[in-house]
Amino acid sequence: DTVLVLNGPNLNLLGKRQPEIYGRETLADVEALCRETAAGLGLRAECRQSNAEHVLIEAIHAFRVGTAGIVINAGAYTHTSVAILDALNACEVPVIECHISNVHRREAFRHHSYVSLAATAVLAGFGTHGYALAIRHLARLRARAGQ
Ligand code: DQA
Numbered sequence: 197d198t199v200l201v202l203n204g205p206n207l208n209l210l211g212k213r214q215p216e217i218y219g220r221e222t223l224a225d226v227e228a229l230c231r232e233t234a235a236g237l238g239l240r241a242e243c244r245q246s247n248a249e250h251v252l253i254e255a256i257h258a259f260r261v262g263t264a265g266i267v268i269n270a271g272a273y274t275h276t277s278v279a280i281l282d283a284l285n286a287c288e289v290p291v292i293e294c295h296i297s298n299v300h301r302r303e304a305f306r307h308h309s310y311v312s313l314a315a316t317a318v319l320a321g322f323g324t325h326g327y328a329l330a331i332r333h334l335a336r337l338r339a340r341a342g343q
Contacts, residue, residue, distance in 0.1 A: 197238075199334050200259040201230045201327060203245040204252055204271035210296075210324075218296050219323055226324045230267075233328040237335035239264055249273060249280065256283040265290040265316075265334040267327060274299075274309045284314035290337050292330040295320040 203223065206213060211222035227243040234241035244255050252270065259266055266284075268291060273280050284291050291314055298321030299306040312318055317333060319326040 197264040197338060198240045198242050198259070199230075199234055199264045199331055200255060200266045200268075201227065201241050201243045201331075202252060202255050202266060202268045202270075203243075204269060204273050205247040206271050207269060208245050208247065221324050226327055229324065230327050230331060233331045234335075237332065239331065239335055239338075241331065249277060253279060253283045256280070256287065259289070260287040261289065263289050264338045265292065267292045267294055267330040267334070268311060269294045269296070269327075270311050274311045275305055277310055281310040281314055284311065287314070290316040290334060292316060292333060293318045294322075294326045294330050296323055296326065297321060 208223055210218055210226060211220050223245060230241040230243055246252050252273065256266065266287060266289060270277065270280055293309065293311045293315040300320065319330055322329060
């Protein structure tokens with residue numbers, strides 16, 4: 197089974213962008229962590245990143261059925277995109293929303309998430325380890341569904 201790990205705008209700059217908030221690990225480091233974590237659970241992580249809303253939406257469409265789920269950090273689109281919410285609402289698989297920073301401790305405009313309206317579970321403030329936690333939860337949901 198495959199999990200989609202989907203990162204949105206500006207996350208390609210991970211490690212260089214505001215390291216005091218997002219840390220020093222790069223996107224490549226995070227994607228390697230995801231692949232390793234998934235492999236250890238008998239899953240395969242397919243990692244994608246885009247700064248373009250429509251590319252993120254098309255990735256969601258490609259993984260919306262028949263997969264173990266989607267881990268999404270939609271970046272700033274979290275707070276703005278009804279189109280991404282609609283795509284996630286079309287998903288038949290679990291969706292885990294993941295934010296590196298604790299968005300609730302930051303500016304008020306980061307407190308509302310469209311993604312949360314479609315998410316099975318939400319992680320914020322766990323740093324890049326949040327992605328590994330999200331994948332572990334998808335593996336658990338999959339094992340439960342198989343019982
Ligand atoms: C983020 C939080 C968002 O508010 C921000 O726009 C991001 C990253 C996070 O991972 O903490 O780009 O999703």
